Amino acid sequence: MDKLRKTYDIEVTWRAYPLQPDVPEHGLPMARLLEEKGLLITPEQATVNLKATAQSLGLPFGEGQMIYNSRLAQEIGLWAQDCGRVHQFHDAAFKAYFVDDRNLADNAVILDLVAFAGLDVEQAEEVIASRSYADAVDRDWAKARELELVAAPTFFMGDQRLVGAKPYPVLEKMVAGVLGQVQR
Template sequence: MAQMKATAAGLGLELGDRKMTYNSRLAQEAGLWAETKGKGQQFHMEAFRTYFVHGENIADKAVLLGMIKRSGLDPKEGEAVIDKRLFSKAVDLDWDLAEKSGIIAVPTFRMGQDKIVGAKPYETLKKMVEKYAE
């Protein structure tokens, strides 16, 4: 965790002391909805802050609705998306694609037959990109 905090600090990202791992499924569904509304980046950054900085339970509906509101989205519409699970099948398809692609963790960077899993130094990614740029 210390290395991850140092890396995050070097990138200007705050990282809190997360004590629990919460199910992110509903947040993933809300994130896909946010993308259709042109607010995907805002929502994903809000999800990062909520989960990794503040350690809140992003599976909790009230927490999710707060994230939706802070992202500039309509909380009433967001509540319907969550309650009706409108993006559940889309997330299932994303998970299926990840599994078929051999992705078991995030982040995963894949080029050709090479794969880098987890938070790695910039130089590690640079070497892989340079290998395939030749």
């Protein structure tokens, strides 16, 4: 007898996380950031580790020699979520940052990503000028501190938490486990 499959609608909500919030808008070389944090790893080792993780997940990864402030991208990301294009924007932002080494604190870069994601560039310019999503990012950052988040991504579903980039089967197992709890 074939097992009946149920389908579920899962709503994904993106939240801003303070990724290196003290990095200036023009960015920092990764070597300097590692040194400032007192980490005993070379930029080359860090890049090799990040590339290996990305490769294991089937994701591209560039050389990553610079670290940029992502605050503006987070604000526009929350706006993109309200516009129903959050996944398109985040996909473009991740590629720009992690593959193409583009500065997400640069308005021109953000507006390129907005256009690529199919969002209205003039509206995005207004959002940037008014910083109308700054308070929403502040609230997300406060929530991240409250939840003691230590890494991005962190996934929450029900009372489950999954930290770090994981392969799809790991996420699938989390969903199945939570759905199993709900069905009891």
